[in-house]
Amino acid sequence: MQPFTFLTAIDEDAALAAAARATFLAGGTTLVDLMKLHVERPLALVDINALPLTEIAELPDGSLRVGAMVRNSDMARHELIGERYPLLAEALLSGASPQLRNMATTGGNLLQRTRCYYFRDTALPCNKRDPGSGCGAIDGYNRIHAVLGVSDQCIATHPSDMCVALAALDATVHVRGAHHERSIAFSDFHLAPGDHPEREHALQTGELIVSVDIPPLPFARRSTYVKVRDRASYAFALASAAVALDLENGTIREARVALGGVATTPWRSHEAEAALAGRRADPGVYHAAADAALSAAVPRRHNAFKIALAKRTLVRALARAGALA
Numbered sequence: 001m002q003p004f005t006f007l008t009a010i011d012e013d014a015a016l017a018a019a020a021r022a023t024f025l026a027g028g029t030t031l032v033d034l035m036k037l038h039v040e041r042p043l044a045l046v047d048i049n050a051l052p053l054t055e056i057a058e059l060p061d062g063s064l065r066v067g068a069m070v071r072n073s074d075m076a077r078h079e080l081i082g083e084r085y086p087l088l089a090e091a092l093l094s095g096a097s098p099q100l101r102n103m104a105t106t107g108g109n110l111l112q113r114t115r116c117y118y119f120r121d122t123a124l125p126c127n128k129r130d131p132g133s134g135c136g137a138i139d140g141y142n143r144i145h146a147v148l149g150v151s152d153q154c155i156a157t158h159p160s161d162m163c164v165a166l167a168a169l170d171a172t173v174h175v176r177g178a179h180h181e182r183s184i185a186f187s188d189f190h191l192a193p194g195d196h197p198e199r200e201h202a203l204q205t206g207e208l209i210v211s212v213d214i215p216p217l218p219f220a221r222r223s224t225y226v227k228v229r230d231r232a233s234y235a236f237a238l239a240s241a242a243v244a245l246d247l248e249n250g251t252i253r254e255a256r257v258a259l260g261g262v263a264t265t266p267w268r269s270h271e272a273e274a275a276l277a278g279r280r281a282d283p284g285v286y287h288a289a290a291d292a293a294l295s296a297a298v299p300r301r302h303n304a305f306k307i308a309l310a311k312r313t314l315v316r317a318l319a320r321a322g323a324l325a
Contacts, residue, residue, distance in 0.1 A: 001035050005044040012208065015048050016178045019206040022046040026069060027103035029096070030112050038122050039129055053107075053210055056080065062216035068107030068209045072162065073098065075106060085214060087223035087242045091165040094227045097234045107209035110163060110173065110189065111201060114156035115144065115236055127153045128197040135197075138300065144238070147297040147306050148263035154197030155300065156264060158190065159236050164260035165225055167268045168242040172213045177206055183213075190265040219246035219254065222324045226317040227260070228309060237261030239310040241317035245281065252276045252285070257318075259293060262310045269293040272314065286318040287311070 007022055009015035015024065022044035025031060034040035053067035056078050064080055075081055076092035095101065118124045118136035125134035137145050137155050146157045171186040184202050191199050203209070223244035229235040240260035246253040255276040259267040272293035279285040290311035297307045 001038070002041055004035075004042055007044060007046040008050065009046050009048050010050050012051060012053075012176060012210065015046055015051060015208055016176060016206065018044070018046040019178070019208065024048050024208065026105040026108040027071070027100075028108075029100050029104045030108065034113065034120070037120055039120060048208070059213070064214045066106050066212045066214065068105060068211055070106045071102055072096075072104045072106070072109060073101040075162075076101070083221070085165070085169060085217075085220050085223065087168065087220065087225045087244060088162070088165040088214070090225035091161040091227075091240075091242060094225065094240075095161040106162075106212055109160055110209060110212070111203075112158075112160045112163075113200070115159050116156040117141065117144075119156060128156055128193070128200070131196070131198045141302055142300045143302040144236070145300060145303050146262060146264045147299055147303060147310075148259070148267050148294070149192045149265055150298050151193045151195065151197070151264075153195055154193035154264065156193070156197070157236075157261060158263060158265050160266065161225070161227065161237065161240065161260060163190070163266035164240055164258045165242045166212065166214070167266040168223075168244060168256040168258035169214050169217060169220060170256075171215070173209060174211045174213065175203060175207045176210050177204065177208075186266075187268060193264050217244065217256070220244045220256070222247065222321055223256075224317055224320045224324070226313050226320065228313050229261075239306055239313040241310075241314040243314070243317040243321045245276075245318070245321045247281055247322065250281055252279055252281050255289075257289070257293065257314065259310060259314065262294075262297070262306050271295060276318075281318075281322040283315070283319065286315045286322075289318065290314040 023042035053069040227240040242258045244256040257269045257272040272289040275289040275292040
């Protein structure tokens with residue numbers, strides 16, 4: 001790890017004043033790992049743990065505003081999150097380990113970086129880490145890599161569980177810059193690799209995530225998150241599905257579907273939602289929706305199994321959500 005300057009910010013203004021020359025440090029559960037690997041090499045860190053962004057508050061329209069410094073474990077155990085958005089609580093609790101969840105923050109999770117072998121090893125080519133060097137995963141060992149949202153420059157999988165649930169919930173990310181504030185729809189926050197895999201999100205230089213708003217969605221109470229992985233805990237998803245169903249007399253009036261572990265971004269599947277809307281909640285419809293969700297998948301040598309796995313994962317999540325009272 002190279003030498004760096006360490007700063008501490010006591011409020012948002014102080015953090016933003018330092019942002020031009022420093023990288024924000026929250027829980028550090030991703031950043032510190034990558035610094036040890038020399039993937040991230042910041043010259044300065046600004047510690048933002050003292051910022052008063054640790055509350056979850058209900059807004060007048062029924063939305064919940066989650067501060068950027070809310071720890072994953074606190075959000076998962078919050079009464080209103082569990083009551084209104086069980087898919088989000090389940091997604092959070094399926095991630096990492098209790099120790100990491102106690103440190104990881106909402107804002108940091110939004111910026112979580114890929115677990116791609118080639119990205120994390122500076123001896124190997126990676127367009128995300130070193131633009132123009134090539135993508136070692138495409139013709140290399142790509143078992144954990146993405147089949148949706150890929151390009152000929154990058155097939156790295158987005159790792160977050162929390163973000164899959166937030167994609168299904170149409171969240172909004174609020175950010176501040178030194179002289180401005182703005183809101184970013186969750187669907188616009190993470191960027192597919194395209195020709196520029198080094199561009200992972202819509203934040204501008206010097207911007208700070210301050211909160212995430214989760215809109216009221218009454219039928220999200222009938223929701224679930226299913227994660228399939230190599231071991232029962234402390235493992236990233238090979239495939240996951242966040243699902244919420246609006247049911248009336250056995251018919252699906254509306255659905256929300258997002259997939260994880262199989263895409264370069266938290267993957268909202270409008271194709272699956274369209275295949276479910278207005279149909280009976282039964283296995284045949286669930287399977288049709290799963291086929292629609294993976295219709296654009298691009299398999300590689302070692303990850304083709306993910307297509308069938310993701311379909312089965314989504315069907316299981318739909319069946320589970322459909323059975324909820």
